[in-house]
Every structure is written in C-alpha cells, then in structure tokens.
Amino acid sequence: MVGGLPATAFAATNPIAVNYTAQVGDIGTNNYYIFVCDTNNACSNSTSSTFTVNAANSAPTINSATDAPDPVNVGSQITFTVDWSDSDAGDLTRTFICKTNSFTSSTLTCDGGFWVSSTSFSTQNPVALNYTALVGDVGTNNYYAFVCDDSNACSNGTAGTFTVVKSAPTINSVTDEPDPVVVGNNITFTVNWTDPEGDNTRSFICKTNAITTSTLTCPGGWWTSSTAFAATNPVQMTYTAQAGDAGPRNYYTFVCDVDNKCSLATVGSFLVNLTNNVSGYIEGIFNIIGDVLFR
Numbered sequence: 001m002v003g004g005l006p007a008t009a010f011a012a013t014n015p016i017a018v019n020y021t022a023q024v025g026d027i028g029t030n031n032y033y034i035f036v037c038d039t040n041n042a043c044s045n046s047t048s049s050t051f052t053v054n055a056a057n058s059a060p061t062i063n064s065a066t067d068a069p070d071p072v073n074v075g076s077q078i079t080f081t082v083d084w085s086d087s088d089a090g091d092l093t094r095t096f097i098c099k100t101n102s103f104t105s106s107t108l109t110c111d112g113g114f115w116v117s118s119t120s121f122s123t124q125n126p127v128a129l130n131y132t133a134l135v136g137d138v139g140t141n142n143y144y145a146f147v148c149d150d151s152n153a154c155s156n157g158t159a160g161t162f163t164v165v166k167s168a169p170t171i172n173s174v175t176d177e178p179d180p181v182v183v184g185n186n187i188t189f190t191v192n193w194t195d196p197e198g199d200n201t202r203s204f205i206c207k208t209n210a211i212t213t214s215t216l217t218c219p220g221g222w223w224t225s226s227t228a229f230a231a232t233n234p235v236q237m238t239y240t241a242q243a244g245d246a247g248p249r250n251y252y253t254f255v256c257d258v259d260n261k262c263s264l265a266t267v268g269s270f271l272v273n274l275t276n277n278v279s280g281y282i283e284g285i286f287n288i289i290g291d292v293l294f295r
C-alpha cells in the first residue's frame with residue numbers, strides 16, 4: 001500500500017466503505033486505485049477512477065467599517081462604509097449594519113434588527129449604505145457590520161457607534177405688516193418655521209444679528225418675541241411703533257427650540273413714519289417765484 005488509506009482491519013464486510021477527508025492540497029482532480037486483499041495477502045488488480053476536490057468556501061472578512069457624519073442630526077443621513085475581502089475569487093456579498101452583535105447566516109438576518117443593509121448581492125467594495133436618523137435614535141447607538149457571501153458564509157461583526165443629536169429649527173418665512181407703520185400703531189411679524197424633531201419653539205425679533213442661546217435673549221435688544229414655547233406655526237408677534245423708532249429699521253428673526261437650539265437669523269426691515277402721509281392734489285394755475293420743495 002503506497003500513498004493512500006487502507007481499510008483498518010480484515011473484515012467480511014461487503015460492500016465496504018472507506019472514508020477520507022479532503023485536504024487543501026487535494027484541490028483539483030485526483031486519481032485513485034482500489035485494491036482488495038485477503039488474509040493471505042493475495043490482492044486483486046486495481047480498479048481506478050477519479051474524484052475532484054473543490055476549494056472550501058471562506059467567509060468574507062471586514063477590513064474596516066466606518067460611519068460619517070458622527071454626530072448626525074435627526075432627519076439627516078449617516079453613511080456606513082464597509083470595506084471587505086473574500087478569498088474566493090468572484091464571490092458576491094451583501095452587507096448588514098445590525099443593531100446587535102448577533103446574526104443568523106442561514107437566513108441572512110440581524111437577530112436584533114438592523115439599521116440598514118444592502119438589498120442584493122454584488123461585487124461592490126467598499127459598500128456605502130445610508131440611513132436617515134430618526135427622533136427615536138437620539139443618543140449614542142451601537143452597530144455591528146456583517147458581510148456575507150453568496151454561499152451565506154458571514155464575517156464576524158465589526159462594532160461601531162454613532163450619535164444622533166437634535167437640531168435647531170429652521171425659518172421658512174418671516175413677514176411684517178403694515179410696512180410702513182405709523183408711530184402708535186402695531187406692526188405684526190409672522191414667522192413660519194420647521195423643527196426636525198417637532199419641538200415646540202419660541203420666536204425672537206431681535207434688533208441685531210445675535211441671540212444668546214443659554215438665556216434665549218437678544219443681546220442687542222428686541223422688538224418683540226413670543227412669550228412661551230409652543231407648537232403654534234406660523235407664530236405672530238406684535239410691536240407698537242414708538243416715536244424714537246422713526247425711520248428705516250432692521251430686524252433679525254430667530255426661532256429657538258426647547259433645547260435652546262436656535263435657527264440662523266432671517267433679516268428683514270420696516271419703516272416707521274411719524275404720521276400718515278396724506279396724499280391729494282391741488283388744481284389751478286400757480287405762479288411760482290423762488291425755490292419750492294414738493295413732497
């Protein structure tokens with residue numbers, strides 16, 4: 001017996017099965033020759049045939065799993081980027097960003113749910129997957145990236161975290177009327193806003209382009225503001241024009257949420273007149289001597 005496996009003992013068993021475990025070195029097509037020998041060491045002629053050993057499938061491995069931006073605002077996208085390798089040439093993969101470090105490869109399922117996954121097998125590498133952060137995700141979240149090949153062999157989980165933060169309101173529009181306004185009369189500011197988390201807000205009509213978020217005050221003074229956090233939208237605020245306001249005036253609108261996160265300013269202007277201008281006309285013939293100023 002040279003170069004193979006004998007049955008281990010003489011036996012009457014017939015037919016007899018002899019097992020062999022294929023080795024990496026056997027990959028390819030192999031010949032084999034069967035001899036049967038009796039207890040007197042008299043042996044048959046050989047019977048030959050072949051068997052083929054294929055390479056075992058290897059699970060993919062993850063080279064890196066990253067996420068950006070981190071932190072990410074509610075309502076914004078975070079992108080997970082996973083770079084992988086598979087030693088089996090031509091294998092396709094799917095990538096899963098799971099919520100826990102537990103994965104069932106037979107069904108390609110994140111046992112604890114997933115943030116996002118690729119939807120089909122492909123050669124794409126690295127894989128970029130987008131997830132839109134939700135209000136319920138506020139805080140720091142764990143994720144575990146898994147890459148599986150098209151034979152359902154899966155990598156280990158590669159862990160990461162991402163933090164979701166609430167964001168400031170944005171201003172859609174601000175209007176003021178009447179403009180011009182006469183001293184002693186009200187000017188009404190109407191502010192239309194959006195908050196990604198649906199937070200209640202307060203609005204401020206400041207005199208300068210500055211707001212102190214810690215105290216929600218206009219350091220340069222204000223024309224008017226809403227008095228309490230509310231869902232009211234659009235929100236209206238009034239200011240009674242004073243004699244000292246006469247002339248063109250700028251204003252800077254900020255909308256701030258219950259977390260003291262404030263929008264950027266929307267700038268506007270209004271004109272304060274001391275009196276109503278009464279327009280009319282005079283008919284006739286005038287003989288004008290000297291300088292005359294018409295208003």
Ligand SMILES: [Ca+2]
Nearest residue numbers: 058088091149
């Ligand atoms: Ca593979």
Ligand SMILES: [Ca+2]
Nearest residue numbers: 067070161162
């Ligand atoms: Ca991160």
Ligand SMILES: [Ca+2]
Nearest residue numbers: 167197199257
């Ligand atoms: Ca908010």
Ligand SMILES: [Ca+2]
Nearest residue numbers: 176179269270
């Ligand atoms: Ca105006």
